[in-house]
Amino acid sequence: MNEFFNTVGKVALGTRLRKLGDQLMEEASQIYDLYDVPLQAKWFPVYYTMAQQKDCSITQIATIIGHTHPSVSKIIKEMDAAGLINYNKKSKDGRFTTVNLNDKAMALLPNLIEQLEDARDAIEEVLDKTTHNIWLAMEDMEFELDNKSFYKRVLEKRKIRLAQEIKIIDFSTEHSERFKELNLEWIEKYFTVEPLDEASLNKPKKKIIKPGGHIYMAEYKGVVIGTCALIKFNDTTYELSKMAVTEAAQGLNVGYALGKAIIKKAKNLGANKIYLESNTQLKPAINLYQKLGFTKVVGIPSPYERSNIRMELNF
Amino acid sequence: MNEFFNTVGKVALGTRLRKLGDQLMEEASQIYDLYDVPLQAKWFPVYYTMAQQKDCSITQIATIIGHTHPSVSKIIKEMDAAGLINYNKKSKDGRFTTVNLNDKAMALLPNLIEQLEDARDAIEEVLDKTTHNIWLAMEDMEFELDNKSFYKRVLEKRKIRLAQEIKIIDFSTEHSERFKELNLEWIEKYFTVEPLDEASLNKPKKKIIKPGGHIYMAEYKGVVIGTCALIKFNDTTYELSKMAVTEAAQGLNVGYALGKAIIKKAKNLGANKIYLESNTQLKPAINLYQKLGFTKVVGIPSPYERSNIRMELNF
């Protein structure tokens, strides 16, 4: 089994932590028997909390010990069945059920304290013998994970890996259909297709590239997942247009890579200004444009109906 | 909740380990969704083992990954329901069920490997950020606990604590009844009471102390839990006798403490030899006597029927 952890590597950290925890908890039960303390090991956190503080409510205990309330509810019920609980419904807020340990339960405390001390000594002994302190390691780990969840970290790693595999390539005729498809995907989702769209989407070569523009396609493992076009307005001004990234690939910074490439291209073509037209509903898109350096400008009407914002980048 | 761990201290190590493990495993499930790998997180160890090695049996997998066989059995069943398993009953030992991943299952491997790599990177990142490495700490901890279980360690600590509270005191008349009781407890358990017992147990003062012997009682929290007597044979030879420790207090080295005290007393009384008579059935007792320095001697008949071994300590 240990070999399994070694070959699988640290991916099994969760499983391994859990196994070790289970083992310790299992032994804890045996220890309770040893000390003649008629408590179940799992009752301990609840018992301990109640011993520290009178008139706890179920939810209070749950938040203190980090369980859910149904868990505490069940444990209290079991402890009650064992004759250890005093229910006081006297609270003025009728929702709360305040509970206390009764005399029988409190009488167990001295034995329990001895047990705890011995257990603590035993753990300290183990921790002293290990060169890497698991208690401190857990504190560190919990701190780090509170900061940024493991899931989020994996997401980031994935993004980095995928980003490395994304290639920005020039448009060629075999991309025609995909180019249209990618653009229709988002237009149809948020708006309706306008006549102006039809023209440039059906004949990109004629309408965009021939007049001095450019089109880039983003490819991932041989699949085209995004596109972006540069349309010539005059010798020094170009329009960034037809930016589209398929839904499944969103969040991987494909748009950013396409934008960067198109800006570079515009510079090479002699532009000193790029503008674009968009809609404020498309918040991720607007964010992307801002990240690329575009700023909002006013006062120039757009030929597109869906457009309600114009942005520019000067350089 | 974190405060709870701080006040309870390291006794809650088990719970805490388990919680952290659970959290990581919970996130693992989300990650599987992210990568479009149609495996349940809990299937992973089984899947991984089968991918590594063809024609595994249920029990084999179970031992490799450190689960019980019913657990693996269930997981395989679930994976089969998901259409990922090839059952081969072809093994010549009819008890084994050899299982394999089918093509559909193997096709998931590339995606899974990517996922594992990203997860590994994420974990390495966290481990790099922590000053105390939890992975190494767990290895240390598992090594230590394999060496000596937590239970055993607590047992030792308890023994030490209790030993400190045990007092060896001189016999006085109010101990008469308890003295008899303690001895009858073990005699009646293993043998039958002999006439010779009756005399010394009923009149310890007259039969043991008056003729120049001594009796010690071991007391724990005001309760007498053991006794041991020294009977004068001649000016330089004494018999160690009536060694008895109540069952509930056994394993706490009370016998050893009593033995040490009685040997010291004998020296003070001018003895150069102590002998005792016992029965080889009573292995813990014989062990104790050996630990006290007694060695087996032969050839001297005993007045007790139950005696079949004689031991001596010369000094």
Place this chain on the structure above:
DNA sequence: ATTAGTTATGTAACTTGTTACGTAAAAGAA
């Protein structure tokens, strides 16, 4: 060759939590 023990596996029930959901009481908003 027969009997007794061991091994591989399946099934059922239990363990220790968790979500999901319903209900009563309180708090806030109109």
Place this chain on the structure above:
DNA sequence: TTCTTTTACGTAACAAGTTACATAACTAAT
């Protein structure tokens, strides 16, 4: 005030394992 939302808590169902037990197939010992 009345209506909506939130809070406390119970119950039910689920999760991911476990132990306990039954059974079939092999192995070993007489």
